[in-house]
Amino acid sequence: IIFVGNSTNSGTLRHITAELRDVGCSYVMQQEDNAGMAGAVEAAAAHLSDPFLVVSSNDVVEADAYRLVLEAADTGADVALLAARLDRHFPGGYLVTDERLAVTHIVEKPRPGEEPSDLVNVVVHYHREAACLLDALHRAQTDRDDRYEAAIELLIGEGADVRAVPYQGFWGAIKYPWDLFPIMEHLLGQHEQTYIASTARVSPRAILEGVVHVGENVRILENAVVRGPAYLGEGSVIGNNVLVRGGVHLGAHSVVGFGTEVKHSYIGRGCWFHTNYIGDSIIDDGCSFGSGAVTANLRFDEASIKATIEDEPVDTGTNKLGVIMGRGCRVGVNASLMPGVLVGPGAIVGSHVCLTADLAEGQKAMPSDAYRVETSDNPVPGPSSPTNDWTGQGGA
Known part of the structure; x- marks a missing residue:
């Protein structure tokens, strides 16, 4: 087997050929x-x-x-x-x-x-x-x-x-990027029964339903729910109160932290999440989402979602599509990513930003001033004031 690659995937090919040494393969650079x-x-x-x-x-x-x-x-x-x-x-x-x-x-x-x-x-x-x-x-x-x-x-x-x-x-x-979904679904469907590696640790209070592949050194904590088909790569962590459902690939050493829901998504290696909603999304390696950040995946009118490819709108053929995100991106707390947006490698979505348009590689979408600070003429009495008995208007 001869793999032909380029400067962007040489590391991946080197890893593959090392793993397939017994097969007899090599790679060349184009x-x-x-x-x-x-x-x-x-x-x-x-x-x-x-x-x-x-x-x-x-x-x-x-x-x-x-x-x-x-x-x-x-x-x-x-x-x-x-x-x-x-x-x-x-x-x-x-x-x-x-x-x-x-x-x-x-x-x-x-x-x-x-x-x-x-x-x-x-x-x-x-x-x-x-x-x-x-x-x-x-x-x-x-x-x-x-x-x-x-x-x-x-x-x-x-x-x-x-x-x-x-x-x-x-x-x-x-x-197109979203063409990865049917391939992911097909490959997930090749697993006929649940597999849990001997080094994995699954809390007795976690729930696994359907066919789930749990790789080496995976940890699934209390009250997590994983509904297969799902693939959890080696060293990944499924935190407390997490829900994984709808067909999910989670790459090695990724962390799905407390209170996060991941639905029908492909997640790469080394990604981090915490109290997020990730739906119908493709997220490459090394991305992180701050607490409260969400990917919207459905229009209000439930129409088919269009993405912009080479400055032209392309119908994705589905009304459920979240974000397509390149490697090494960062998303701030409480950011919202609208359906079908494309985020290039190394891009940053700032806290509280509602991202409605694509971000190119290395670009930043940063929040503008969303509030102003003023001095009040009638300050509200603090809890130590004798006039505040916490029973009147605005009381607890």
Whole structure:
């Protein structure tokens, strides 16, 4: 297995390859000036042997998908492309085929209503000969980020046997951040029964319902309620009176402190919460929420929530969406984050701020003066005053 990464995920890949040492894997770095799938294949060129698979981490499929592609290869295909049938628009590549499912054309990102077929290109691709693909990549000409697809088009035009492989199993494609939710739900559903690590400490006064994975050295304190499916990463803490429900992934060494509710959310590693509401949210590693901060996840009109991607509104397809938050953010006490806001890595949301618009990486949303101080002409008597018997107006 060859992992191809870049400067933003090299640490993660180093960790993965160390964990999979027995499998036999390595990683290479892709050059920033040679992006896309074409650049990834070229970065791994020295390590490729015939035949090989090209797999994207943005396409999550079941093991059966690989079996189907390899079966197509066994029948003599030079290239085999996994394809999912969809009855709705998808912002990706489409395959045009003949009656034998031989691919005749690849159409990248057609507009809604202009889809050439119902077969969407899923990046689990078989290639019989690395040299053929690398040569086609070298010759492919395009002014878009589709040189890999253009190379396959070249091979098709030169007579290569390129076939679509229909697939009906689970497919989770990550095009937008909220696409992580169905993948999280699918992976949580793979656990058939509750697992509690031997080093975990669960209070007898805590409640675990449904299927819950409790990792090594997890602590679940008194009166906490965890309703599965849920995954609690190693070293995480579920504090007193906490409610976890609706399908939750909690990363390693995260702390969900007293009185917090986490509902249907993906939480990264090393996050901290205390008397918060976190609903339908995606929060990356190392974020912290001050007491009383909440993520709103439902509009008053219950309409589908739109997010802003590259200055354009994008319908998320759901009426339940909280915050999408990058790594290392800080949220002050009693802050409110409105549905669907995007908060970039390292951003800060100040105390009492009601965040209604996105924050870019490193930006701060700080509160303005919300009150003024004045001198009263008629000071209220203190408790030591003989005129205050605490029984009249304003008394206790």
